[in-house]
Amino acid sequence: MGRKLLTEHINVEGIDTFEVYRKHGGYRSVEKALKTMTPDEVVEEVKKSGLRGRGGAGFPTGLKWSFLAKPEGVPRHLVCNADESEPGTFKDRHLMSKLPHLLIEGMITSSYALGANTSYIYIRGELLYVLRILEKAISEAYANGFLGKNILGSGYDLDLHVHPGGGAYICGEETALLESLEGKRGNPRNKPPFPAVQGLYARPTVVNNVESIAAVVPIVNDGGDEYAKLGVGKSTGTKLFSACGHLNKPGIYEIELGVPVEEFIYSDEYCGGIWKGRELKAVVAGGSSVPILPKELILKTAAGENRLMTYESLSDGGFVTGTMLGSGGFIAMDETTCIVRNTWSFSRFYHHESCGQCSPCREGTGWMEKVLHRLEHGHGHMEDIDLLVSVAKQIEGNTICPLGEAAAWPVAAAVRHFRDEFEWHVTHAKEAARPGAVYPSKAVLA
Amino acid sequence: MAKITFDGIEIEVPDGTTIMNAARTVGGSIVPPAMCYYTPLKGSGGKCRACLVKVTAGSTKDPRPMPKLVPSCITSVQDGMVVENTVNQQVLDVRKGIVEMLLINHPLDCPVCDQAGECDLQNFAFEHGVSTTRYTEERRTFDKIDIGPLIQLHMTRCILCYRCVYTANQVAGDRVHGVLGRGDAAEIGTYIENIIDQDFSGNVIDVCPVGALTDKTWRFKQRVWFTKPVNAHRDCPKCSGNVLLWYKGKDVLRITARKDEYGEVKEWICNECRFEKKETSDWTIEGPAHIDRSSVISANHYELPVLNHSVVADLPESTQRELEKNPPLKLGS
Amino acid sequence: MPLNLTDMESTNAPAKPQFSAAAQDEIKRIITHYPADRKKSALLPVLHIAQAEFGGWVSPEVQTLVAETLDLKPIEVYEVATFYTMFNLKPVGKHVLEICRTGPCMLRGSDELTAHLERLTGAKVGGETSPDGLFTLKEVECLAACGFAPIVQVREKYYEQLDTPENVDAMLTELRNMVHRPILPWEALAQN
């Protein structure tokens, strides 16, 4: 059983209250930082920890913090990205609803490090009930002197607010999130300027994922070096994985980075294997936008090494035989899964969520969805398969924000690894269009 | 000042100039096409992606190439930057792709469209597109609506460039129309029944690159290439009064602002000049106007190079039979 | 002070929506979260309040009220309300069942759940409310609860693991027996 840095006390009765949380060592990082460290020293610890952003891109958090512009007299902001909407990802909701004070503690310590005096948690609108939990915890923190003016007599002031979205995946993209926080449509901004220079209200802003901010707590408590001892190579510390799909024990697991994928799927400590005694067919390892991998490639790299749950190992092989760790949304599919149908569902998602600002994504996501819908429903033809790849290519890299890529990658990867199955949907259109149709394995076809 | 190399040509421009405007100082066919950017409108650009170019060297200080193509309309030049546009195959291919994307939900009804002959999309498709479409799905359609008594919106033709929204915000004062919905279901809409009745609202017609916003007062509808543009002015208390009168014979059919060679309005005109002064006697005539850029006007092209296929084109016969039996679900309805 | 509802009804003018006193207090509190010249930031939270106050949807009149409350142009509210999928632009039944349809939920039977709910309630996804006016069915994208699929969200509550008839029945029974609309959080605040 690996060490748990974030969720150790998650099942303690009443841990969502200030008192119980405090009894279990809560808010120590705030005391330590505000009383014994300068803001730059906190940034330094985060750099040392090797923490990489947990929102999907994996960008080193300490480095990101050091980019924050600090012009005289201009307020800066820290905004927590709690928009969690990437299909397969459901760790932040869990963390916030069970351990609201952990996020608040992380926000205070991080805001101090960045010199922000007003910080926001942007939470997706569907999670209004979690917003209530957070607001209650925030008022407790105010009442106990951890928020507000002159926190713990340090002279540092911080106000923290929770802001709900309204139902839009794109608001997880950091600049769309800032637009949304300003009360506008969630249209991502063209970059540059980056938020570190012109973010919320055109002021320097850092946007970080819930889990990244929570991880600052153990980093400050135990020191960055201590944190960096966990994990493998550049994948330091622990990470929350949300596992779903055809698993015996779907759920949220905090693991030390470096656990073999095979162990994660099959061991009873984690997902407990594939449900109904079936075989694994494919995995989307880091949220719906990362490339899907067939069983053979998710368990072992192309070179035959065990694949590990780390940033590096999961991306071993690039996009040809590898994938990405992404947001940690781990979706397992059993042997009866129709890949075409699943790809269509993802495509429909991105089509539905495109903000519509730039032409390749606005038009291309809908195009791919329609073609996939046709294939899945028995009206496809062979050229459609290459057409899909070509449209995906036309979107990728040419859009304002990475939603374009997020929409293109899953389609391209599904065709790359499961072309036979797409072709079968053309050659056996009627059969494939039946609800619940299962693509026979190659062995049966032969 | 910054010195850049654009398609092999050295250009020197003030710091902060965009790549697009740097190229425009040279002019001609090296200038990237712009479907959404509009110099007079703050915040415009960056959306259509028609103007993407390759930066093969970022600057003298940091000569690394930029990993992705960049929108030339909103990317500032850096001293020592090297940019490739018409000489770069990737750029040309991506641009073809953008034409294709912009057309997949476009009605292709140039033969009956008021904009034909002065349409940026038509020009763009001619100059950069391919001649067949691979899109065989149903196109999105909208009913046309009147935005007040003067302006008509054919949403089906809109390419969501947001120019009209910026115009309404920045030129016409109180904005009552905007982009509603999102994704490819986004549309230009007005706040319920509100109408655009500000003094300068008519300018949205001039900035619209396509035939989505048109002048309802256009008399005796005529193909643009059968009309004659004439520069004229009048003493107007609200605007500069410098306009273009579009004549057919002795009749003023419509009035627009004057545009430069990139289709950008030089001076905004008020609704009175645009909609209410349709007699020659209202104006001081300066002389025939020379329209530079719209080659298409004189070439008399009025159809897109893309074949307007029926909903499902080029299908194998077996599939067609199958389709008749099991028509595809209508998406997005 | 807010307009008294009975006063409003006594006039013959079509009733103009008006926030309750508790909602007004909540709006005032929310506005303080943002810089004084950035009142627009409160738009999404206020739209949520409006939707909860006025029968689960935001009519044009309600949106105009939101615009007035935050000193915005009506179009600014309308373009935002139509961008975000949580805001219903048409009247809805007493309970809006938002069924997640995305991949992970689909893998665990969301399609079947949707069909089942249509049968049980008589409502149609994306269409008519059930004949008894109780249920509106809406398909939504991933609700960040994929490990507990399939999921339905009703107002501020998640119903999880709806892959057994028992769980579905329990949900519907709970909703059917909800005689009054639940107390809204800001009303609870005002009562304290």
Ligand SMILES: Cc1cc2nc3c(=O)[nH]c(=O)nc-3n(C[C@H](O)[C@H](O)[C@H](O)COP(=O)(O)O)c2cc1C
């Ligand atoms: C389409 C899209 C959706 C995203 N959604 C989320 C999200 O829901 N939560 C999140 O933390 N980051 C999301 N991101 C990543 C954010 O843009 C940003 O990189 C992240 O919040 C940075 O935080 P981190 O460095 O702590 O990971 C999304 C990015 C894109 C392009």
Ligand code: SF4
């Ligand atoms: S890529 Fe898609 S989501 Fe991102 S800005 Fe463009 S249209 Fe919007």
Ligand code: SF4
């Ligand atoms: S391409 Fe231009 S001229 Fe042709 S239909 Fe579209 S808007 Fe009209």
Ligand code: SF4
């Ligand atoms: S109506 Fe015209 S100007 Fe307005 S967004 Fe559409 S294409 Fe652009």
Ligand code: FES
């Ligand atoms: S003109 Fe540059 S992106 Fe549209």
Ligand code: FES
């Ligand atoms: S897919 Fe349904 S909650 Fe994520």
